[in-house]
Amino acid sequence: MKIRWNRVLLVLGFIVVLLVGIIFLLPKKEVTIELSSFVGKTKEEVETYLKEQKLELEVEEIYSFDIPEGEVISQEPQEKTSLKENDKVKVVISKGPIPESVYKENNVNELGRIPIMMYHGIVDKPSAETSYTGGNVDKDGYNRTAEAFRGDLEFYYENGYRMIRLDDYIHGNIDVPLGKSPIVLTFDDGREDNFKVTGRDENGNLQIDPNCAVGVLEEYKAKYPDFNVTATFFVNSGLFQQEEYNKEILNWLVDHGYDVGNHTTTHPDFTKISEAKTLEVVGKVYQQLDELLPNRYVKIVALPFGSPYKKTHANFPLIMEGTYEGYSYKTEAALRVGWEADYSPYSSSFDPTFLKRIRAYDNNGQEFDISMAFKQIESSKYVSDGDKETIVYPKESESKLKETYSKRTVAYE
Numbered sequence: 101m102k103i104r105w106n107r108v109l110l111v112l113g114f115i116v117v118l119l120v121g122i123i124f125l126l127p128k129k130e131v132t133i134e135l136s137s138f139v140g141k142t143k144e145e146v147e148t149y150l151k152e153q154k155l156e157l158e159v160e161e162i163y164s165f166d167i168p169e170g171e172v173i174s175q176e177p178q179e180k181t182s183l184k185e186n187d188k189v190k191v192v193i194s195k196g197p198i199p200e201s202v203y204k205e206n207n208v209n210e211l212g213r214i215p216i217m218m219y220h221g222i223v224d225k226p227s228a229e230t231s232y233t234g235g236n237v238d239k240d241g242y243n244r245t246a247e248a249f250r251g252d253l254e255f256y257y258e259n260g261y262r263m264i265r266l267d268d269y270i271h272g273n274i275d276v277p278l279g280k281s282p283i284v285l286t287f288d289d290g291r292e293d294n295f296k297v298t299g300r301d302e303n304g305n306l307q308i309d310p311n312c313a314v315g316v317l318e319e320y321k322a323k324y325p326d327f328n329v330t331a332t333f334f335v336n337s338g339l340f341q342q343e344e345y346n347k348e349i350l351n352w353l354v355d356h357g358y359d360v361g362n363h364t365t366t367h368p369d370f371t372k373i374s375e376a377k378t379l380e381v382v383g384k385v386y387q388q389l390d391e392l393l394p395n396r397y398v399k400i401v402a403l404p405f406g407s408p409y410k411k412t413h414a415n416f417p418l419i420m421e422g423t424y425e426g427y428s429y430k431t432e433a434a435l436r437v438g439w440e441a442d443y444s445p446y447s448s449s450f451d452p453t454f455l456k457r458i459r460a461y462d463n464n465g466q467e468f469d470i471s472m473a474f475k476q477i478e479s480s481k482y483v484s485d486g487d488k489e490t491i492v493y494p495k496e497s498e499s500k501l502k503e504t505y506s507k508r509t510v511a512y513e
């Protein structure tokens with residue numbers, strides 16, 4: 101049979117063109133698409149556009165007072181971002197204002213009580229090995245076992261509490277999801293077991309004892325990402341009692357969402373020292389924090405022993421404002437050693453300069469221990485509407501509203 105070479109060449113040529121075509125076509129899928137702005141558009145408009153561009157759509161719907169129902173509030177990624185086919189675009193769409201029935205169902209009350217928990221040491225010891233109730237390490241329950249502390253955190257989480265920073269609390273920045281309640285954690289005395297460094301890893305980073313306060317807190321940060329784990333540590337001049345690491349510990353804390361405040365240099369009873377000494381014990385710690393943690397600490401004092409017990413004491417104004425050896429300071433809030441939850445920052449009863457705390461200990465539900473303090477506020481606790489710009493409360497609580505707050509307020513029946 102005679103081979104028709106020109107035909108064979110034609111077929112081969114065709115195959116080569118086809119292969120080259122395929123090779124060129126494959127990466128051609130990487131068409132870049134310049135994304136439009138969707139803010140203010142409707143869901144249907146976004147859907148049509150994304151379908152034409154062969155992009156995927158993800159929708160999240162949230163309540164909004166300002167944006168009409170069905171309108172896009174925000175988008176991810178932003179406009180003018182270059183995308184490829186099948187990439188995902190997320191838009192947040194308004195569901196309109198939240199209906200009052202939702203407030204009622206969730207018992208929303210943003211004029212309610214907020215617990216500020218007072219901890220000291222967290223001791224690495226099984227609760228069964230202490231001589232006291234429920235994981236208390238000393239008679240008064242100032243120090244708790246790590247096991248008991250884990251139990252406390254479970255209790256807060258299970259009961260719908262989500263942590264907020266003390267500094268945000270005093271400034272009225274409360275961002276907690278709908279139906280959840282804020283809680284504040286504090287640790288006094290800068291004990292070594294609050295942040296115990298066990299060494300460094302191969303990259304030089306601090307290694308933290310998993311059973312010290314921060315070790316347990318970090319465990320819960322991973323266990324419950326929506327717990328919003330945070331706490332404020334009040335230090336004396338010994339800081340965290342680890343000379344080699346103190347400065348690093350302070351910065352580590354702030355880098356990881358915790359705060360550091362002032363518990364005075366030597367932990368005196370303010371009713372037993374002079375005015376000059378008051379300026380010294382407060383001013384010196386602020387000065388120390390200014391050097392080690394400039395502009396990154398909170399201007400809050402935890403009063404040693406909760407003293408003075410009255411704001412009328414001569415030393416009180418000097419805790420709030422003063423000058424020590426030419427160094428001036430201003431304190432925004434002071435914490436007592438209290439026994440019950442304090443008020444909402446939007447309540448007319450709120451006084452950040454004299455806040456009450458709850459001693460975080462276990463005493464079988466008596467003498468203002470954790471379970472008693474929480475039982476007391478079961479029906480009066482702060483419950484969030486999920487919108488940090490709006491203060492929502494039942495109409496009957498209206499008289500408690502602090503008038504000076506510049507947020508939107510909603511009273512519901």
Ligand SMILES: [Zn+2]
Binds near residue numbers: 289363367404405
């Ligand atoms: Zn103390």
